[in-house]
Amino acid sequence: MPKISAPTVGEHRAAQRAAILKAAGEILVASGLEQVTPRAVAERAGLARSSFYEYFASRDDALAAVAVDAFGEWEAELSHALSKPTPTDRLRAVVETTLRLTADGKHDIAAILQRARLSPSREEDIMLLHDKLLAPLDSLLRDLDVPDPEIHRSLLRGLLNSGMELVNGGRSVSEVAARITALLERGLLPAMD
Template structure:
């Protein structure tokens, strides 16, 4: 029987699973989608290759777990940034700044790498539900600004944020991009 490295079997399994997700994320960011294999992930995690299949039946299952973990961390960090913001423009500013800063830290690279994955339709749908949950702060900010969220405003704001993310991902200074995105959202084009 294998030795467990935690007080309980459940804690041991949670630790092992977390180690595989963390290792998988590191391999994904460093080597891209093709580099994520059971062997590379287990080597990075310091676990035997059979451990992979005890937690993830397929590579897709690991990729979905990596995405869920990244989305949940992103959401927690955005909420932390907005926790004491004044509703309205201060909240919008902090949201834009945090989004661009987190992108500059490389936290959006996971999404880019996962776009290349040919995930099963159900896995992709699960990720889209989680990704859509990331729009909650946008909806809240717009509501605090008195903007109707029933129409296209949320998606238009998301589009501007997405363009900012692309600029930062391609090397533009995140502070300059955040200023431009904020100004565009507040003042519009003219």
């Protein structure tokens, strides 16, 4: 019987699966999508290659699981930001949280996987995860009673994407968040009056 490295078999399996996902994410960010192979992932996780296949049928399945984890962390952070008392506070918190997560590198995995060429079903899974992250923005814009929420969501996403590029280029989160927030407060919020 193989040795387990946790108090129970279930905990052991969960730890091994987590090690595989962590290794896949690290390779993905450090070396790129092409370097994420079952052999490389298993080696980095300190497991036999066959262990990879005990948890995932294919590389695409493992990458989809990495995306689920990455988007799950992002969603949890945004949910916390959206717990602020007023819609305006929530809007500010979404901007700050998005830029902070970008600075922390948590967006890297999601961004790489969005551009990846995976099996069609896995690409669709990842796009659904991304779309799920946009749902709170729609709700927030409704709470702000913004006219034409679809247009404003696109514009807000554009501002956030530009802010993320600035943060990735070395600008401070606080500076970029303050500028985006100022634009929104002078532009978006007065448009609601």
